[in-house]
Amino acid sequence: MENTFTADLTNCDREPIHIPGFVQSHGFLLALTPGTFLINKASLNTKEFLDKDAQSLISQPLSTLEKNIVPAKAGSTLMDLIRLATITSNLEQINPQPVLVNGKEMLFVIHQYLDQIICEFEPMQSSDDTITLQKLMSTSLSVIQSSVTFDELLQHVSKLVKEITGYSRIMIYKFHKDQHGEVIAEANDEHLESWLHLHYPASDIPSQARELYKLNLVRIIADVNSTPSGLISSPENKKPLDLTHSVLRSVSPIHIEYLKNMEVGASFSISLISKGELWGLIACHNSTARFIDYNSRVACKFIGQLFSAALEFKYAEDAEEKSTNYRDKQQQLLEQLMKGDDPVKSLINSEVNLLDINTATGVVFFYEGKQYRLGEVPPETEVDDLIAWVRKHEHSNFFQTSTLPLQYPAAKKLSSVASGIMVTEISHEFSEYIIWFKPEMIKTVDWAGQQEKDTSVSEDGSLRISPRKSFAKWTQEVKFNSDEWSNNEIAAAIKLREDLIQVINKKAGEIRKLNELLKEAYDELDTFSFTISHDLRTPLSSIKNYTEIIMEDHGSQLDEEAKFLFGKVIIAADKMAGLIRDVLQYSRVGRAELATDPVDMKKMLAEIREELITPGKEKDVILEIKNTPDVCGDKTMILQLFTNLVNNAVKYSTLPTQIARVSVNGEVEDGFVTYTIEDNGIGIDMRYANRIFELFKRMDNVKKIEGTGVGLAIAKRIVEKHDGKIWLESRLNHGTKFYVSLPIK
Structure with missing residues (x-):
């Protein structure tokens, strides 16, 4: 069997729950090697469904099971379904498929992840129930759209989910900024105690579980008291099976213990996503074991997505209204200041x-x-x-x-x-x-149980920290x-x-000007930095050149370690040369005389685009140039300013889940030309936003991206030299907007 991780509350945030080594026992799993379709992993419970021992299936072609697993659709075979899945980019179009497993109706769910084709088989719901689900899904959209208030929306959604699942307790669970959760709506059986507005600590859902909730929008635990089925592997493939996208993935023992302490027999969750982040969950509990099949879960997933879209709209509407109001007031304050x-x-x-x-x-x-x-x-x-x-x-x-x-x-x-x-x-x-x-x-916060840690004695006699056993209401004053x-x-x-x-x-x-002594000191310091940086370049070039000569003339006499160290010297010299170049440029901006001429921004931005988006990168970065009103200033400095900002926008649009999008747009208003450079990249924590304009300052989330921390300091210096302003708006992982405002004259 695959190795498993021993977890308790001291390490549950590191538990690799995507590779548990087990599946839930209400279905069975086979993993295939792409191309050959040989079975390299199987769940131990295959004998219950196929009447074949799991070990006997290992290293066998899947085609040997075609008599045991027969598609319900006449004229097709199990291998037909497999081949269709491996050439179809959207597996949702073919999942699930009804099959007969030794004469018993089941659903066949398949997906390909990493180097494995994962085939899962689970119980099938009756056709009458499916018709009812279709009716529910057809009415859910109109019901959600008809909700006038947010509270109405919460109630409609919780009742719809209860009608589909038949679970005894339905909770809509919202995460607060510190990641603890609160029940904000519920639909329960009449005899159950209300948990409305109870709070749960953030530690109840570890960070890796939250990430999986963002990938798996629905998740079922059919029977917390059942024994999960382990996985066995072929001798050639002992690597643990990644079940990130599995519908049968087993559950952390810590979570099972937690559910048992809550007297829950089965659970089902629906993820609620807003702006790419986990906003909350629809958590469904049942006191006894309860399974709902794939189609029911798809119906609930659809409702969750509708609710998430409604959340996006509501928060976007509220945010835009507040943002517009603040901008209007800011503009009035600015006009009062100017007048x-x-x-x-x-x-x-x-x-x-x-x-x-x-x-x-x-x-x-x-x-x-x-x-x-x-x-x-x-x-x-x-x-x-x-x-x-x-x-x-x-x-x-x-x-x-x-x-x-x-x-x-x-x-x-x-x-x-x-x-x-x-x-x-x-x-x-x-x-x-x-x-x-x-x-x-x-405020008073009602917690579902006091947040103490319980200890229990393990089989070996040692103490282990376990999930809390009490969920009685506990009130805390904050x-x-x-x-x-x-x-x-x-x-x-x-x-x-x-x-x-x-x-x-x-x-x-004159009241706000520095006195002449301070100005002279500033100029001297500026000249000093220019001189030092300039003079450093000659010895640095010598270091690099002599190192390269040694490598070229005597490379055959050097061992690998010496070659590696000389290579590091060359890399460090290049990096230092780049830093000196940036410092020189920063110094030049402070000392240079300002020439003010009309700048053709359309032409300049087109040249910047051509330089940054090289052939072959068009699919990776979308750079859109919109309105391009001309500005008045030093052409060289303006070119450097916009090159820095656009290059940064492209460079930091590095989220792996989306195409990098950068837009540049200019507007003329009240004697100023204001350009907006917007990206959809990694963003900036606004609490530290002003630091990015300081020399050599870089945010923690960009440390792995090449840079010296000088570019934005140069940009700010150029803007201020033109009597302009530069500022930004940003959210982590949701992009950044830089604003550059320059006077028309």
């Missing part, structure tokens, strides 16, 4: 103020040594202490948290007004900030938490910072 002479009046004492671009209940604007306060905020001395703490512990120009008292204990006495803060730095030197506040949201800051609120604050810095720099004149 007025006093930033305080424009941001605090005007019709639209700093509290209109988020859901904060208070804000303090630190400007020119004073605090300007609006709404519910802590006392001045406490705010001063808070900013001192932020300056000491946070080294970027943006910070946000929804649990301030847990990070800054002195804020516990301020929790009623300041459990959440969002801080954006206007000037570190002059200690000028905007800080928004959100109050504490004390303190020192505010409502979380949304991506829209974070993006609005970062954009406001850029607007405010630009306006202040323009209108404050």
Whole structure:
């Protein structure tokens, strides 16, 4: 039998549940070698269905079972079904197929994964039940579409699933941001206790199980008390069978124990996906064993997909409405700043103020040594202490948290007004900030059982940690938490910072300028970096050249280790040369005189596209260039700016599940040309977004992608040299939008 992993709660997050080495006993499995169709793996329970011992099937061609497994469709054979499956790209079109297994009606489900053809056979439902399911599926779409409110949608979906499955308890289970779950709707048998609004810890569903839920949208455990059937392998193929996409895949012993502790006899789950992530589950429990066949599960999967689409629409609609509202308020704030002479009046004492671009209940604007306060905020001395703490512990120009008292204990006495803060730095030197506040949201959370770890004695006498046995309602009071800051609120604050810095720099004149001594020091430092970088190139070239000469002239006399080390020297020299080149370019941007001429953006972007999308890569990257209004600036710098941004968009559109898509679009408004460079790639955590414009700063999720961390620093320097602005909006794994706004004149 295949080796299995021994799991308990100390290691269940590492349990390889996709290769359990067992299948559920209500069906049987055969694995074939592509091409030869020889059976290389079989479940031990084949004798119950085929009256053939599993070991006798190993290394035999599948065709030897054609008399035992007969397709219900006249005129076709088992091998016909196999050959059709191996040449069909969409296996959903041929699954499942009714067959007779030694005269018993079963469904044949096949898929090919990695180097295996996996054939599974499970019980078949009666034709009358199938007709009923078809009627249910035909009405489910109209029922879901007719739901006026979200609560109505939840109730309709849970009742539909209960009608199809016949399970005694149906729960719609939503994951919160910290990955713990909450029951937000249910449809149960009358005698069952309600679990509505009970919460379950994130540890109940390990991370690898969550990933499988994203791949397998429906999952059945027909009988938690049945003994799973092990798999045996041919001598030539001892590798564990990957059952990621299997319908019979067995269940983790830890999860079985968990279900038994809940007095559950069978379970069935339907994944709910929103924006590519696991939003929640429709969890179905039955007190006794219960099997629902493939067609019933497809009906439930269809309902889950409809519900997921409704979720996508609802959240997209809400997000767009909030985003539009924040953008409108931001634009009004910017207009007030541009028209007025006093930033305080424009941001605090005007019709639209700093509290209109988020859901904060208070804000303090630190400007020119004073605090300007609006709404519910802590006392001045406490705010001063808070900013001192932020300056000491946070080294970027943006910070946000929804649990301030847990990070800054002195804020516990301020929790009623300041459990959440969002801080954006206007000037570190002059200690000028905007800080928004959100109050504490004390709430009680009802958990399904207290979250202690139970221990039990194993057969060898050792103690093991096991799933909790109590699921009785347990109430916990959660303190020192505010409502979380949304991506829209974070993006609005970062954009406001850029607007405010630009306006202040323009209108404050000599008050905002550095004194001559600081300017001279900056110029000297800039020249120093240029000189050092320039002078480093000559010895670096010598190192590389001499190394290459040694490799060429004396390579035959060197052992493999020496060749490897000399190769590493050449690679390191090239990498350092690239870094020096980028630093030189960064320095040149600071020292270069600005030439302002009209730039033909259509022509320039076409050239950039031609350079980046080389022949053969058209299928990998879709680069769409839309509106291309011309800008006025230094042609060389503008070319470098857009080359950097478009190249980054292409480079970081590396999600393996989709084609990389990059779009470039320009718009003219209020004396500015604003270009948007958008991709669908790996995204950026907005909490650290401002760091990417700093020299040599790179985010953790791009460490494996080649780069020096200089390109965006150069881009920002070029934009600022043209009196423009650059900012971004992004979500991890959902793409990034960079905005570049340049004055028309």
